[in-house]
Amino acid sequence: MIKIEAIVRKEKLEDIKEALSKIEVNGVTVYxxxxxxKQKGYKELVRGTEVVISMLPKIKFEIIVSSQEWEAKTIKAIQEAAFTGNPGDGKIFSYDLRSVxxxxxxxxxxxxIN
Ligand SMILES: Nc1ncnc2c1ncn2[C@@H]1O[C@H](COP(=O)(O)OP(=O)(O)OP(=O)(O)O)[C@@H](O)[C@H]1O
Ligand SMILES: [Mg+2]
Incomplete structure (x- = not known):
C-alpha cells in the first residue's frame, strides 16, 4: 500500500476532488x-528569533492506494488537475505504507481500502 500526499493551490480543491472521483479513488482526507x-518569502526577527512570515495557505490531500499502478494513476490525475504552470502549484509525495x-x-x- 502507498500513501500519496499532495499539497496544492486552495482554488484547485474542487478540480482535484473531481479528478479523483473520475478515477474512482475510494477515500481521501483533506487538510x-x-x-x-523554494521561493521562501522573507524573514523577520520576532523577539530575537528569525521566523519566516510568508507561509501561504494551501490544501493537502492524503490518499491511500493499494498498488503502484494506482499510485501512478492518482499522481497523474492530481498533477493534471493542480497544474497552472506558475510557481506555487505544489508538490506530490508518496510513501510505502505499513498497515491499514x-x-x-x-x-x-x-x-x-478496496
Ligand atoms: N520540500 C518541501 N517539504 C515540505 N513541504 C513542501 C516542500 N516543498 C513545498 N512544500 C509545500 O508545498 C507548497 C507549495 O510548494 P511550491 O509549489 O511553492 O514548491 P516549490 O518547490 O517552491 O515549487 P515552485 O517553484 O513551482 O513554486 C508549500 O507551500 C509547502 O506547503
Ligand atoms: Mg514555490
Whole structure:
C-alpha cells in the first residue's frame, strides 16, 4: 500500500476532488495547511528569533492506494488537475505504507481500502 500526499493551490480543491472521483479513488482526507516552497518569502526577527512570515495557505490531500499502478494513476490525475504552470502549484509525495485497518470490519491491508 502507498500513501500519496499532495499539497496544492486552495482554488484547485474542487478540480482535484473531481479528478479523483473520475478515477474512482475510494477515500481521501483533506487538510487546510500553510507552508512555503523554494521561493521562501522573507524573514523577520520576532523577539530575537528569525521566523519566516510568508507561509501561504494551501490544501493537502492524503490518499491511500493499494498498488503502484494506482499510485501512478492518482499522481497523474492530481498533477493534471493542480497544474497552472506558475510557481506555487505544489508538490506530490508518496510513501510505502505499513498497515491499514477498516475499523468496522477489522479488515487489514488492501482489503481495508478496496
Ligand atoms: N520540500 C518541501 N517539504 C515540505 N513541504 C513542501 C516542500 N516543498 C513545498 N512544500 C509545500 O508545498 C507548497 C507549495 O510548494 P511550491 O509549489 O511553492 O514548491 P516549490 O518547490 O517552491 O515549487 P515552485 O517553484 O513551482 O513554486 C508549500 O507551500 C509547502 O506547503
Ligand atoms: Mg514555490
Amino acid at each position: 487546510e495547511v500553510v507552508g512555503h516552497g 485497518m477498516r475499523i468496522r470490519t477489522k479488515e487489514i491491508g488492501t482489503a481495508a
